Amino acid sequence: IGEPSNEWREYQGAPTGTEIECEGWRQEAALRMLNNNLDPEVAEKPEDLVVYGGTGRAARSWDAYDTILAELRDLGDEETLLVQSGKPVGRFPTHERAPRVLIANSNLVGKWDDWEHFHELEAEGKIMYGQMTAGSWAYIGTQGIIQGTYETLAELGRQEYDDDLEGKIVATGGLGGMSGAQPLAVTMNRGVCIAAEVDTHRIERRLETDYLMERAESLDEALAAAEAAAEAGEPYSVAVEMNVADMLEAMDDRDFVPDVVTDQTSAHDELEGYYPSGYTVDEADELREKNPERYVEESLDTMERHVDAILELQDRGAVAFEYGNNLRGQVEDHRGREDVDSGMWPLSGSDPEDRQAFDFPGFVPAYIRPMFCRGRGPFRWAALSGDPADIHRTDEAVTELFPEKESLARWIDLAQEQVSFQGLPSRVCWLGYHAEDDADGLTERARFALRINELVADGEISAPIVVTRDHLDAGSVASPHRETEAMKDGTDAVADWPILNALLNCAAGADIVSVHDGGGVGIGNALHANNHVVLDGSELAAEKARRVFTTDPGMGVIRHADAGYEDAIDEADQSDVAVPIRDR
Ligand code: NAD
Numbered sequence: 001i002g003e004p005s006n007e008w009r010e011y012q013g014a015p016t017g018t019e020i021e022c023e024g025w026r027q028e029a030a031l032r033m034l035n036n037n038l039d040p041e042v043a044e045k046p047e048d049l050v051v052y053g054g055t056g057r058a059a060r061s062w063d064a065y066d067t068i069l070a071e072l073r074d075l076g077d078e079e080t081l082l083v084q085s086g087k088p089v090g091r092f093p094t095h096e097r098a099p100r101v102l103i104a105n106s107n108l109v110g111k112w113d114d115w116e117h118f119h120e121l122e123a124e125g126k127i128m129y130g131q132m133t134a135g136s137w138a139y140i141g142t143q144g145i146i147q148g149t150y151e152t153l154a155e156l157g158r159q160e161y162d163d164d165l166e167g168k169i170v171a172t173g174g175l176g177g178m179s180g181a182q183p184l185a186v187t188m189n190r191g192v193c194i195a196a197e198v199d200t201h202r203i204e205r206r207l208e209t210d211y212l213m214e215r216a217e218s219l220d221e222a223l224a225a226a227e228a229a230a231e232a233g234e235p236y237s238v239a240v241e242m243n244v245a246d247m248l249e250a251m252d253d254r255d256f257v258p259d260v261v262t263d264q265t266s267a268h269d270e271l272e273g274y275y276p277s278g279y280t281v282d283e284a285d286e287l288r289e290k291n292p293e294r295y296v297e298e299s300l301d302t303m304e305r306h307v308d309a310i311l312e313l314q315d316r317g318a319v320a321f322e323y324g325n326n327l328r329g330q331v332e333d334h335r336g337r338e339d340v341d342s343g344m345w346p347l348s349g350s351d352p353e354d355r356q357a358f359d360f361p362g363f364v365p366a367y368i369r370p371m372f373c374r375g376r377g378p379f380r381w382a383a384l385s386g387d388p389a390d391i392h393r394t395d396e397a398v399t400e401l402f403p404e405k406e407s408l409a410r411w412i413d414l415a416q417e418q419v420s421f422q423g424l425p426s427r428v429c430w431l432g433y434h435a436e437d438d439a440d441g442l443t444e445r446a447r448f449a450l451r452i453n454e455l456v457a458d459g460e461i462s463a464p465i466v467v468t469r470d471h472l473d474a475g476s477v478a479s480p481h482r483e484t485e486a487m488k489d490g491t492d493a494v495a496d497w498p499i500l501n502a503l504l505n506c507a508a509g510a511d512i513v514s515v516h517d518g519g520g521v522g523i524g525n526a527l528h529a530n531n532h533v534v535l536d537g538s539e540l541a542a543e544k545a546r547r548v549f550t551t552d553p554g555m556g557v558i559r560h561a562d563a564g565y566e567d568a569i570d571e572a573d574q575s576d577v578a579v580p581i582r583d584r
Contacts, residue, residue: 001125002062004047007069013039014424016386018463024077025384025536026100026511029466031072032384032424033137033512033532034058034065042141042423044177049086051139052177053520054266054273056131058139060086075100086128086135096540099506103137103514105130106523113517113524119271129269129518132471136514136530140382141422142211144470145178147411148378149185151430152323154407155367156260157189160319165191166233169226171251171258171313172323173244173306175202175212178520179264182323183237184211188414192230193237194222194258196244198275198284203239209420215239219250243277245302248309252316261310261318262363267327268522270299277302300334307331311355320360321367322481324472326521329481331357362485372483373560373567375433375553377473379445381452382426384534385463391425392416393461397451398429402444432474433553435575443575446549449535450542457537464536467545468512471519471528474556476501479519479526489563495527501555502529508547 014036015021020028037058038046049057049065059065064087071081071088082090083103106129108117121127133139157164168191172182175197183206186193195212197203206212213236216222222238229236240247244265251258266273275284276298288295307327314320322328335357364372371377383390395412402408408429415427431444439447455461477483480492502515510531519526533548535541557577560568572579 001049001060005062005066007066008035008038008046008062011035013041014384014386016384016424018385022073023075025464026077026534027072027075029384029464029532029534030101030137030512031069033382033466033468034068034072036382036423037134037137037139038065039423042139051131051134053131053134054269055129056134057086057128058134058137060128061125064088072101085126086130097509097544099510099513101512102506103130103135103512105135105514105516107515107517107527108523115269115271115523118518118523129523130514130516132516132519132528133468133530135516136468136471137512138380138468138470138530138532139177140380140424140426140428142177142180142206142209143415143419143422143426144378144380144428146181146185146419147415147428147430148470148472149181150188150411150414151371152363152367153185153189153191156319156321157191159367160260165189165260167230168192168259169194169230170260170262171195171248171318172261173197173247173263174265174325175199175206175239176264176266180206180209180211182264183213183239184418187213187235187237188418190233190235192226192235194226194247195237195239196242196247197239198241198243199281200241203241206239209422210418212239213237215241219247223251223254223256243275243302245277245306245309248313249305252309252312257313257316258318261313261320262323263306263310263327264323264325265327267303267306267325267330268518268520268525270296270303270330274299274303277305300330303327303331304334307357308355311359314360322360322362324363324482324520326481326525328357328360328362329521329525362482364483365486369560369565370567371430371432372474372556373565374571375443375474375556376430377432377553377556378428378470379431379448379467380426380428380469381465381467382424383461383463383465384424385461386424387462388421388425390461390463390465391421391427393455394427394452394465397455398448401448401451402431431553433550433557433571433575433577441576442546443550443553445553446546449533449545449549453535453537453542453545456535464534464541466532466534467549468530468532469552471516471530474553475559476530476552476555477519477526477528479521479528481521481525483526483528487563488565491563497555497559498527498529501552502531504551504555505529505531505548508551509544510548510552511544
């Protein structure tokens, strides 16, 4: 990837303020969001262009980064820049309402769509892992995932305990870019979190940013502190520097059964994401360098032990769920390969010997799908001014606009109190399609975006706000081990939906549109799309917002209605969403 660019060193994050370097705010927003992704406060390893999620990058090389910046500065209001796996490859005359930037990352043709082929091309500098929001320039640090993690755990509390997580202990792994949100999301739900993390720097970073309360010197110390906090009903989080597979096995050996067990290490990538047991981080990094085949073998063996430990704790009463890192899929594939040789796969049944990796559920079917049916998903916005006051004004606007949503108001209060900004001040909340008659048929997301656009036009917000979202959204992903696991009609692997989502959002005039392969579950396991809309207070921005924030959540409603979900059909009926075959 070359040496870090001088431009990046000079920026050290997104430029802020109301003066712009580009021809218009749409291009400027792309430039600021790309630099925000690579802000040392935001990205995990910005000097390697790595933003989060294993090796999720924002640009393919430093040369590609410099060229993207130069292109954006020069890009006209009637032109579109094409970025292919982090490299700018073309620029065409289009028109004002078209996207300014189109991005495709990590996509391979089906038969070649695997890590092996990807890594070969990556080593030759021909492709880049875009993760989800890394390569689409929509990452906003750990704050981006915090509400999703909070909502998931809140739903778990409601389903399993009829309440929040007070007095409950959650055991998990990973304190990286996204996984680092787990301890704070647990404590926001009043629970106790014990997190295993192999990398001491990641633990320090979560302590510094108040996502984590304490680190323990040993597992026994962590267990004692966690049990005391749970007994007292106090929110508490603690990290232990160890491999998560070792931690869960040790809990089992000590007859310590957490109430909830999950994981968010980068298991989707067995070579560059997950750490095998038995090595320090430095030793493992050296092994990866010298003997990648052996690293992969050991990494997958640790994942097997990891899954077995989760299943064991589940058998002993813990609520277990996979948190979207393809841990189960990795183990299934690994065992599949081995056991095909020994003629043992597939196995099934309740005998511990016969357990299968997928004997514990993923978080989407367990806790998120009902929200997706209504087009609800994580919607995020960043203040291009860099001024936190702008985000506080949007906080007021969202609570004023939806006074009936008590949990939204609670979320905004908690976020203001407990979530530190990283890079550009930003906020996340989950809004959906729902279009009330008395709101002129506008969706929730469109109402909010239009209100922000008005505040920018009135000067109550000092510079444009860019609205984007996670790729994990209602109608933008095909991912059989995550967002589309166990779909009612068996269409888990049908990938037409994210492609339609991207095409439709281009048609609706989003300012950046992207389509990626891989994301949180690894190459070949998912296709997903994203978009940005820049709210600069203009009539053009209002027109784009009205369209995109209808089409985008609308895809969630029609995708789930098509699969036969009653909630989605009900939402389509209530909100007047056209579902042609049904409407006939
Ligand atoms: P990251 O690479 O920044 O962090 C992962 C962390 O796990 C690192 O700090 C690493 O040191 C640690 N780790 C790796 N192997 C370990 C092991 N065996 N034991 C203990 N610690 C270990 O990645 P991230 O952004 O935090 O994402 C983590 C995973 O979660 C990814 O697979 C990602 O795709 C997935 N993810 C899921 C969601 C979701 O919505 N459910 C959202 C974001 C990310």
